[in-house]
């Protein structure tokens with residue numbers, strides 16, 4: 001990661017209230033535009049979801065074929081992204097959410113869908129098919145939606161983190177770590193909504209985030225019963241508001 005560029009990024013949000021004639025904002029925009037161009041020219045930093053989804057397929061084509069292990073990891077990520085996308089899309093369709101929950105679900109559904117698209121394009125004909133899902137009624141109330149979303153997002157964070165050391169292709173690694181913090185933001189956002197400003201559950205609960213390996217994550221996903229093709233119906237039931245994904 002290019003720390004210098006990150007550090008020179010100008011955050012003008014807090015200046016807006018007293019920047020009456022917009023001079024500070026204009027200057028900051030010029031600095032940020034220069035940084036943006038530098039990001040793109042450097043090819044080491046991605047500038048957003050659109051850039052990633054456009055960049056990953058080019059990476060795959062340029063590589064000829066990705067190493068088998070990277071294909072497996074990308075398909076693993078794709079499965080989790082399919083799961084998240086389907087969960088939020090179902091929640092949006094059911095209409096049980098309102099206020100911050102509804103807004104969160106709509107925004108995050110779009111992110112997850114973009115992740116799916118980028119991974120599918122990268123994998124091309126090696127992309128796994130979308131499984132069918134059964135969310136066990138968790139999308140039908142705000143309370144079970146919130147608890148399940150927290151677990152799914154935490155699991156996504158641990159899953160991407162757990163593969164960082166296993167990815168062989170540098171560009172794939174860079175793309176993966178551009179998705180990873182987005183999942184962490186989703187996790188923090190839903191925790192914040194659930195806590196209603198109380199700080200519990202904490203949006204940032206630990207100093208060092210634990211990773212999880214592929215087998216652990218897949219076993220946990222199986223345990224939810226959300227993916228019937230995997231078997232493993234939940235013992236307590238995700239419907240109870242205690243989804244079993246993650247640790």
Ligand SMILES: [Fe+2]
Nearest residue numbers: 081111112115
């Ligand atoms: Fe995602």
Ligand SMILES: [Fe+2]
Nearest residue numbers: 084153183186
């Ligand atoms: Fe997410």
